[in-house]
Every structure is written in structure tokens, then in C-alpha cells.
Amino acid sequence: MRPPHQDVPEATLRRLPIYYRCLQDMMAAGVVHVVSCADLARALGLDATLVRKDIEMTGIVGKPRVGYPLEDLVRWIENFLGLNRPKAAVLAGTGSLGSALMGYGKFRTHGMQIVAAFDIDPEKIGQPVHGMEVQPLFCLPDFVRNTGTPLGLIATPAGAAQSVADLMVSGGIRAIWNFAPAHIRVPRRIILQNEDLYYSLASLSFKLEHLMTVAPVESDLYVKNN
Amino acid sequence: MRPPHQDVPEATLRRLPIYYRCLQDMMAAGVVHVVSCADLARALGLDATLVRKDIEMTGIVGKPRVGYPLEDLVRWIENFLGLNRPKAAVLAGTGSLGSALMGYGKFRTHGMQIVAAFDIDPEKIGQPVHGMEVQPLFCLPDFVRNTGTPLGLIATPAGAAQSVADLMVSGGIRAIWNFAPAHIRVPRRIILQNEDLYYSLASLSFKLEHLMTVAPVESDLYVKNN
């Protein structure tokens, strides 16, 4: 029962879900019932020691010479990440993106359940979106307070993001998942995760221009001359 | 004209777009026309030296004692990341997410333009989505080949993601931006960027359970006892 549960590196936190999906796929395939770090590393093109360290963070104890029982490992990661304990979430903004988020049915089995949706547009308020009635935005803080909802999703236009974040914070939200293309500021105690497509696009754009040329031989020579 | 344009750290590539947006906001506010690394660092809660190193990667030369002309800096980052040279992109999958992506009008001014949309559903083919006629999926490879489109977006269900990726690769795509919740494999030369919400959700879930308690004093004592 080793894990400190503190200082789990961000990088580990990014990789564990990848292992999780890969292991689930293996389980679905049903070919093997035990998996070693080397197996996982090979499947994902990673270093085996890195995989082992990551997996150790979950606290599971494996069997030398054998590996980890596939199903056990899946459960440990699931439990470690909390994917089996869905967090309630409120959604602000029911445009195309917000609506798409509500349609992601599998969020519930992956740690989150959207329990209410809010919008400022009178035309949308009262209308059902994916079977849930849209509520007026000003009701959001009270809803968060009264239900103790820990997580808020922002899927508004950029201009509204900061004020919506403030509303969430005023209601006592603990974490914000921001999909609006805007930089928002929140108190230090709030967990903020930005899912900004423009940020992703920027690095993709760079790579496409610069990294992409795994150049043919002549060009390689040219490059070396620099 | 210093930058190697090779080995730009991933971390730098993630932060530059953040600076870019912040600087644009400053420009819009119009209060200042010159900015120092310390200014930027303060605005974003980062270390000033870190900001300077990142900015140096773009190759811009600043003035000691003064800083960087705001507009110049914006242009340098923009040019460095290639945001001013839109890349053509094809979209596969025109469900709610794909449709939302097509609706992101500002992609064009941020490095990407969706030039064609594909789907396998006969009901969607031929229909317009955001003013663009959906084409049958089997036409995708030829389209990519004939137009030299460098970038492919996958917004299909998980089950279809790998085969769509294969189609894109067969057409000669150079980069794939994958929004489907699935692990896909591509040849090493292809740039692959995953935008997997389940991965993000997993780390958010963990933080919500474990990191969130910036605990009151008694709890702090308790934690120390571990």
C-alpha cells in the first residue's frame, strides 16, 4: 500500500489513462489474462521502466516473473484515478460544443456526470438538450452551493468565460474544466484545466512546418551542413 | 536570427500560445506598447526567466532596459508557430463534435482551415454542414492526394478512428489531430496529436480526489503525520 498519493508527476497522470485504455482493449480482446510492463511498453512504444514506475504509483503489487493480472491492473488504475467514482459537474454554455459534451454518454463511466446545464440565452433556457432542461445562468451559483457540485465545465464563447468562472467560484466549485478559448484566472485553491483547442493547434501548426520533414537523404546532408 | 528551429521543447510549444493570447489581449486593451518578460510572467504567474527563454526560441531580439515592442512580439510568435499560414485540413466525422469543429470560425486565423468534410453515413453525405457539403468517406484519400492537404481531423466514434486514420495515411496526410476517444497507430513519420477528453478527464478526476484538499490547519497536521 505504498503510494504517497502526493506528488504524482503530471507526466504519469497523462500516461496512466493511456495504459488504462490499452489494457481495456486487451481485456476486450480476451487473449491474455496477465500483462507485464514490457508488454504494455511494447504495445505503446514506451520504455518498460517508465511504465513500471507509473504503474507502481497506483500501489499495485505485481508478481515477479509473471506480471500483473490484467483485470486487477485495470481496477487499480481505475480506482487510483477515481474513474469508478463519477464526479458531478455543471455545464455552462449549451452551444454546439456544450451540446457535444452533453452527448458524451461515456463520461459517466469515466469519472464525471453532468448533472445540470446553464445558459444565458433566453431562447435556450427551458429547452431540453440531450434530455436535460437548460437553466438560466444566474441560478448556477446556488445550484453549485446547494448540491455541492465539485466540477464546472465552461463551454461558452471566450468573452463570457471569465465571468462564468467567477460565478462557479462564487458558488464554491472546486475544479473548472475550461473549453472556452480564453485565459481565465481563478483563486489558487481551484483546480483549473484548460482544454484550449487553439493552444493545441498552435503546437500542431509548428510541428507541421518544422518537424515534419523527415527529409530524404540529400536534404539530410544539407541539414548537417548548417 | 538565432533559433535552431529544431529541439524546441514541448513545454515551450505549449506555453508560447499562452503568451500569444495574453499579448493579444494586451494589444486589444491598448494600454502599453512595450512588454518585458517580467510583465508577461507576472500576468501569467510564471517565472520571468522561463518566459525569456521561451521567447528567445522565436528568435526575436529585444532591447535591454526596454523589453519587446508588443506588436513585434505578437508577430514573431505568430510567425514562429505558423499561425499566419493556415494549413488546409480535412475533417472525418460530422457528428456533434465534428460539426462543432467546423463551426470554430477562428481556426482560420489560428493556423488551420477545414477545406472538406467526410462521413460514412449516407444520410449525412450530400447534406451541408456549416456551409460545406459532406462527402463520402471513401473519397477522402483521393482528395488528400490530389489537393496535398497536410492535416486530417478525426471526429468519428472510437471504433472508426483507426480505419479513418489509415485512410488518411494512405492519401499521404502529414499530420493527424485525433478527437476520437481511441488509441490509433500511425507510421512514425506522421505527426499525431491526440485530443482525448477521457485522458484529460482522468487526470482531472485524480486531482479532484487527491490534490484538492488544500486542507485547513488541523488536517495539515494530520497529513504531516503520515
Place this chain on the structure above:
DNA sequence: TAGATTGTTAATCGATTAACAATC
């Protein structure tokens, strides 16, 4: 027993931070 794999400790590598010299 022999050998493969885990668990753990040490070495390496890269990114961040700190220190300082150059300069407007």
C-alpha cells in the same frame, strides 16, 4: 534450479531556475 519480471536504487538527461555580464 534457471530465468524472467518486479521493486528499488543509481546515473543520465533535459527543463527550470538562478546568477551574472552586456547593453541601451
Place this chain on the structure above:
DNA sequence: TAGATTGTTAATCGATTAACAATC
């Protein structure tokens, strides 16, 4: 000139990789 900020080099820190001992 004095001082703030850039540009650059050195120190620190953390994550990855390598080495090895423990174990089934």
C-alpha cells in the same frame, strides 16, 4: 551615469533511463 532588462552561462531540480538485487 545609473538602472532595468536582455542575453547567456551555471546550478538546481525533476523526470527518464539504466543497473541491479529480490523473488516467484
